[in-house]
Each structure stands twice: as C-alpha cells, then as structure tokens.
Amino acid sequence: MNQRNNRRLVLFPGPIQGHINPMLQLAQILHDRGFSITILHTDLNSPDPFPHPSFAFRSIGDGLGQSEASTSDIVRLIMLLNARCAAPFEERLREEVSSPDAPVTCLIADALFSFARDVAERAGVRTMVLRTGGATALRIFAGFRLLRERGYLPIEESRLEDPVPEFPPLRVKDLPRVNTGEPELFDRILNDRIEGIKDSSGLILNTFEDLEQPALSLLRQEYPIAVFPIGPFHKCGPSSSGSLLAEDRSCISWLDKQAPNSVVYVSFGSIASVNESEFSEIALGLADSQQPFLWVVRPGSVRGSELVENLPGCFLEALEERGKIVKWAPQHEVLAHRAVGAFWTHNGWNSTLESISEGVPMICMPCFSDQNVNARFVSDVWRVGVHLNNGLERRKIAEAIRKLLVEKEGEEVRERAAQFKEKANSCLMQGGSSFQSLDGLANHILSFELTNHQHKPQLRS
Template sequence: MFFYLKPRLMEVSTETRMQQMTGRRLVVFPLPLQGHINPMLQLANILHSRGFNITVIHTQYNSLNPSKYPHFTFRPISDGLLETPPSTERGRDLLTLLNVNCVAPFRDCLAQLLSSVSEEPIACLITDAIWHFTQAVADGLKLPRLVLHSGNISFLAFAVHPFLRETGFLPKQDSQTEEPVEALPPLKIKDFPTMDIANPEDDLYMLIDGMVKANKGSSGFIWNSFKELEQPALATLRRRSIVPLFPIGPFHKYFPASSSSLLAQDPSSISWLDTQSPKSVIYVSFGSLATFDETEFLEMAWGLANSMQPFLWVVRPGLIPGSEWLEPLRNGFLEAVSGRGHIVKWAPQQEVLAHPATGGFWTHSGWNSTLESICEGVPMICSPRSNNQMVSARYASDVWRVGVQLENGLERVDVERAIRKLMVESEGEEMRERIMCLKEKADLCLREGGSSYQSLESLVNYIFSF
C-alpha cells in the first residue's frame, strides 16, 4: 500500500538535539472542524514543549483565536467560502471545497514563510490527513510533510476502499451490510462510509481517494492513539508501510485540560454533577456536527426519561435542523425529568468525563470522544453517524468490549434498554472493569519508558533527520 522510501530514523543524543532545536520551526495546518482543531493544537503544544517554535496556518472558516495561544505564530489564509459557499450542509461538500479553494493561498503563505529571512528555518510541515492537496504543495517546495490522523488507526478502513470496490463489496447492498470484511476484522461492510462508487465524481469517493493517494507520499504518520489500544491495526499498518508511524497519544493527557472549543461551555454542567451520586449519571453528547431528525430526537429523549437514570444531555443548537433548541420537547418531557435531567448547549467534556458522578457516556463515537472516555474509564453507548465513527463504535463494542452499540436505529425501548444495561446491570459493570484496564494502559504509555513516550522521542529525532 505504501512504497515511498523516506529518511531513515536516526538516534539523536539529547545534547545534540538541544543544539539543533534552537531556531527550529514547525508549520501546522489544522482542518477547521472542532474534532480536528483540538488534536492538531494539542500536538502543536506537545512539540512546542520539546522546544520547537510553532506557526499555525489557518482558514478564515472557524478562524482560530491567537490570543489563546500566545506562544504560537498564526497566519490566516483565504478559503474562498464567502465567494463560493458549500451548496449543502454536508461536511463532505465543505471539505471538498476547502481542498480546492485553499491550494493557492496555502502555497503562497508557505512559500513566503520559507523565504522569509526573519523566520527560523522550517523543519517540516504537519497537516491534517484530509488536507490531501498539501502533499503536492510540500513536494513542490521540497519540504517534508508529516500527516496527523485525528482519528484512530482505522485509517486502514479508508485505505482498503480499492479492495472493497474490486471485490464488489461497495457500493453497499442491503444483503451485504452485515458481512465481515476479512481483511479488516472485526469490521463489517456497514461500518464503511456510503458513497456512489459507480460515479467517480462522487465527492466522498474523490475525497477519500485523494486523501489515501496523497498520504502515501508523506514522510510519516502521527496518530492520536497508543500502541496498547490498537496493537493489531498498528502491526498491520506497519507491515504495509515504509514511512514511520508515530502513535503518541492520547494527546489531551500531556497537559492539564485546556479548551480550544468553538462553542461556549456551560459551567452549570459541573455544578449540577456535583449534586449527583457517584457513577450515577449518563452523559449524552454527539459532538459538534452530528444532526438528528425530530423523530430520532424524541425517541432519544423518551428513552432517557424512561430509563429513570440521571442524565446530563448536550443539545447543541443545530442538533435538530429547523429547531432553535428544545422546541420539539413537548408533551410533558421536561416536567417528567425535572430534577433528574440537566440539558445544556455545550459542556466541558473532559471535566464531565472525569467527574465522579459520571458513570456512562452516550456518544457519536468520534475519536476524540472515544479516547477521552477511555482515558477516564467511562464505558459507552455508541450511536455513530458517519465516516470513521462507525469503526470506532465497532471497536468499542466488539474488540475492547467497553460499549453498547445502538445498531438498529433509535427507538426509545432500545435506548432505555442500552442505558440500563450500561448503568445498572452486571454487563455494564464488566464493561467498566475492562475500560478501567484500558485507562491504566493509557496512563502508563505516557510515562517514561512507555510506548507513547518512546514514540514521541522517535518523532522528535525523526524531525531532526530531515
């Protein structure tokens, strides 16, 4: 799958490294979505703590606030969205358009940084994996590019798309959705993104194909994961790849919790949790992009109510298209859960998951949320909505066995059953024991001699080899 020979990883002494580090700059380019901004800025902080200077190139869309990161230099570029906004609200349309509109502005900005005599020499470029156009730009400017995969090592699920097309598994057929993919156990056909394979102009097809092809030419992959969590997938990828792989996560555990949230966090989340019993609350949040129709939303609501468990529910404005916020919650729902349920527009998630009252997490299975839940020992209910969320949910339910996946839609009876299984039944207690073992491994991997500690050392050394 990957056949590009890159510089050999070399050991560099601490003294030599410190001498080389003086004046070394890294340029990072985050994708402007919440679940991608967070890990990129966390990675930038990690590398800054190792002595590197950081320049952040960012789009006008979801523009970053430089005042939150005074130790970084920020360079905004035009993304053309004011002139040519996406035709729909689908994320794939936005990402496709950004990969077209940002080519020239990004290339010009990077070329200016490279030629500036007032800037330190640039060691390499680090971009989100979805910025596939940046590989050609980096090659043209003779600058090494490292790729940050903000998801788990389920990138394999995207790289295997050619195989699935050739073998007829894609496009999906109703009769095939439950079939396992022998090349990538335990995944099933339904765990892969839906796309129109018959149409090579399909935007998701082109986005994934462009990402896979471009990333083959990179100088290495950085993962927000750790060896002990994804050992088989990591081993498979290493057999297929010549470029180095650096699983150095979990990123958010390197420093005290800090927020790069694009939404205002409601502090009442924590004060309300303070009034609840230990491990009693189910925390419900589906990230910054997921949407549900009104029927699904009401089934979720009454499943929560009927479970009789205390809950903290993040209902983000825009979660139900066409509604401002809680308008669909009619017919006495709020009265039925008064004192037992707390609803906010956005919550400080890391603090919520770390709170003693939180006993379960109903999630969309985004990788950041999945990893944060593992790191706090909180078992999950998984309702994946798109892309690699399905893969994360499959691993949580079938491999690590720390979650319950709602695979057959959202019916209030199934929601109630899943909550009670997780929160009060023996099966949930067994999940809690297993996830506490993963939490311990996550803690150990970052300590001196741990797998992520060693991988970060290798990454820093590798950057000096360019």
C-alpha cells in the same frame, strides 16, 4: 518543558472542530518538546489564538462563501478547500520559510489537504501528516478500492448483516458511510489522501499501541514511512480549549452535586444530527432510564424543531428532577468527572478516544464516516460499551443506560473500561509506548533540518 531548540514547525489544521482540536493539542505537545509553533489556518472556522499565546497564528484566504462552507456535504467541502486553498497556502508558506524567524523544519498538515506535500516540497520543506482518526479506520478507508471490487460497496440494504472477512469483526453495515451526491469525487479525494500520506515523511496518529496494536502493525507493513502513535493527545498536558462553540461550564457545578458514576453524558459531536422523531425517542429513553443525565443539544443538532419545550411532559418532569441540557460542554472535564458513568456518543474518534482514556463506558450511536467502525470496535473488540444496533427505541435506550450504570450485567464492561484508562495513562509515562513514540517523532523531525536547507531529494524514513 524542554529548552527551545531553534526549530520551527508549521501546522495546518483542517477547518472542522474534530480536526482543529487534535492539531492544536499536537502543537502544544511539540511546543513542550522545544519546537516553536506557527499555525496556518483557513478563514473558515479560524481557531482562537487567545488560549495559545506561545503560538503564532497566520490566516490564509480560502475564498469560500457562506453557502459553500456547509458541512452538510463534507465531501464537497473538502474538494472546495483543496481547490481554493492551495495557492494562498503556498504563498503563505513561502513567506514563513523566507522570514528571519527560526527556520521552518517541517510542515505538519491535516490529511484532508492533499496538496500540502507538493507545495511544501517546492518550498524546500519536509511534510508529515496528522491523521485525526484511528489507525483501524485508516486501513479500512485505504481498502475502499478492494471493498468495491469485492462488492461490499456501495452498500446494499439486503447485505447489511453480511460479514466483511477482510476487516473482522465488521459487517457491511459497519463500513464507513459518507453523505454526498458525488461518490466518484469521494473516491478520488480518498485516493489522493491515502497517496499523500504514503508520499509524506511520516504519519502522526492520535492513538496508542495497547488500543490499536494490530492495525498499527499492519500500517507499518503497508506504508513505507515512519508511523508515530503518540496519543491520547488530550492527556499529554494541561487542557486548553480549541472549541468553536461556547462551552457552558454550569454543567460542571451540576455534576458536582451528582453521585459518583451515576450520570449518563449525551453528546453527538459538532456535525452529527438527528431528526425530530429520534430527538423525542432519545428524550423518552433518558426519562425511562431513571438515571441523571447531561445532554448536549447544540444548535443544528436536530433536523427540524429542537425546542425542548416540545418534548413529552414525562421528559420535562425528568429534566426538572435529574437532568440538565446545555448547548455545548467542556467534554474533557465532563468525561473526567467522578459523577459521569456512561457516555452516549456518535463515536467520532476524538470522543471515542477521550471516553476510553477516562474509563467511561459508551453507548454507541454512530452516524457517518468512520464512526461505524469505531462503534463496532468499542462494542465487539475492546468491549467497553454497547451498540444501539437497530435504531432508536426508548425501551432499548433505557436498558442500555441502566446496563452500563447500575446493573450487574455491565460490571465487566465497567471493569474493562477502567483497565483501558490505566493503559492510556501508562503509555504516556516515561518508558510507555506513546512516550517513546514521541521521542522518536521529535528526533525524526530534527533530522530534517539539514535536508531542508540543502534541498536534497526527499528521504524515506
């Protein structure tokens, strides 16, 4: 750990599981570089301070009622957060700036919060943005206006298989989908987010050069700011959980009893859900695969009944013989475990990057947002997984599992996955691309100190 540098960073995570974890991981990375850390957070999904004794945690009121805090319409939730949090956030940030603690050198805000830069500028603090998704997906979101102008959006069922030559190898069906009753509001929020990134003092990304070099190169051409890919975050130091759900650690002792690379791990993240028919088909596919499985069935992950007892008898027999179901799992440990040979995932960016970093091939079942993009790149660009292209059917599920775990056809996929694991490890070592980018990020932040306290106009990096 580096010596303390008497510089303090204020970090502001979005209150969604997939956004909280990378922000807390980034906080630990920067703390290890000598910075003091203050976390400002909403009341909604407030992080647990206990695993992070070196950080100061300060809450801001978000004024959200229980019904308003639902993730069923994520666009409306983001709109409400931006409307309700700006004033209390400004009040709290000014308190931090005027406190006798180490001076606030920089605010690092989740890209969800479009108001953060303007608020910080009024307080005399420079702002950087953490984008918790990949570089490729960011470019596609930024291109939504172009995609609408050229008729790809809104998505029409008759055009699902049409290629999108502006973003190869995507087809129309791979473009991000967001469930909302207010598409115009989504466009406005998205535009505010992109402009907020471009007007900031720098962009931090949880990715690495060997994975997304083409997209990163284009981002650096298109954005007039410094771009710092310093991932994979979760591999940068000791793991500490920021999970909002209780992790069932009994699955680790269960994995210890399984043969190497024999288990398919199934988890669709903290928001995605399936219906009862899909739930049953997943169970039957797992049973037919004849492979050991660890399946995360979190409360709310099935639209309807999620009672395992209601599933077909052949699945219950398979579960007793070679399966385990938990409500939530310590995913970093699971993916790093020697027994896990495949990951059936919704392809949220955190899960995708974690799987790539551990060399675990993926079965891709994207549900919404950037997951479609991530899944297509996993199967067709990085070629470290297979895509369940046309819905859930037990025979295709079983075939995909067996292909990745035991069949000769999957050998090349397994080899490429192992190669990406090596690249993910090497980029974090001294001289590696993410190591060097982190050096650049630390020096970039340290250069802000003088301009903050003299309230000079914002400098372009």
